[in-house]
């Protein structure tokens with residue numbers, strides 16, 4: 001049995017330290033990232049630009065193996081869901097296909113601490129943060145199935161709760177030495193942790209942001225998103241507006257429609273007005289009934305959408321893919337292995 005630590009599971013600080021301990025120059029950090037997370041090497045001997053000594057040192061101290069794919073499911077609408085074992089922590093990743101464009105939905109934590117009541121992941125509890133490498137490995141593995149046009153950081157976990165790893169992962173995804181994705185092709189979703197939004201704005205990654213608002217009233221929002229009692233609707237929207245101007249990036253408001261919770265006509269008017277006030281488009285999300293979650297999809301989607309669109313700068317409706325394999329929004333629960 002191989003007892004060496006997996007280099008892909010090191011957090012970013014320890015990864016940089018390992019490269020320096022291999023007696024490599026600082027720029028080699030980016031070289032090694034490219035070999036591991038873009039080319040997908042599983043043995044350091046393949047990093048031919050490193051000295052023999054450095055390769056031997058890395059091979060003797062670390063394992064470069066990929067996460068294990070415990071399960072791979074494919075739905076009728078060609079959504080693929082992977083269950084990965086990242087050094088003992090399970091996580092899920094999804095590849096969706098919409099009119100020939102492929103979107104990868106990746107996770108940043110195994111489980112989640114935030115316990116939003118409509119979310120199956122939140123019911124699992126929290127296992128651990130994924131390392132930046134474990135976040136990138138999901139893209140690497142999903143690219144084995146198809147080229148990826150867009151990445152959404154909307155899988156398991158709250159990105160603002162793991163920014164030490166999420167920011168280096170985003171830098172690699174957008175840098176020309178990494179995957180080179182335009183920052184407009186990456187969207188990070190958050191319930192809105194204000195210091196995290198500010199830190200992400202300062203980081204320079206400039207990806208698009210999706211704010212999971214899901215209510216227009218603080219009492220309702222606190223009941224479904226406990227984090228709202230710390231950062232309320234106004235705090236989150238103000239921080240998001242600052243993010244949009246600082247990062248020169250689009251911010252969208254996400255609104256999951258739940259029957260008798262947040263789907264009144266008054267809610268629709270208020271939501272539209274928020275969109276106009278903060279200049280953020282609205283993305284209405286149809287709820288996917290999920291075992292163990294006691295909510296119902298709203299029965300007035302059409303009327304609600306019409307009222308929002310009469311008041312908002314723009315509105316779209318998202319119907320999730322991959323429902324029969326539990327790959328849709330809020331359904332990721334690491335079941336099956």
Ligand code: SF4
Pocket residue numbers: 112113114115116119120121122123155156157158191
């Ligand atoms: S919605 Fe996001 S932040 Fe809330 S419990 Fe689910 S994974 Fe965590």
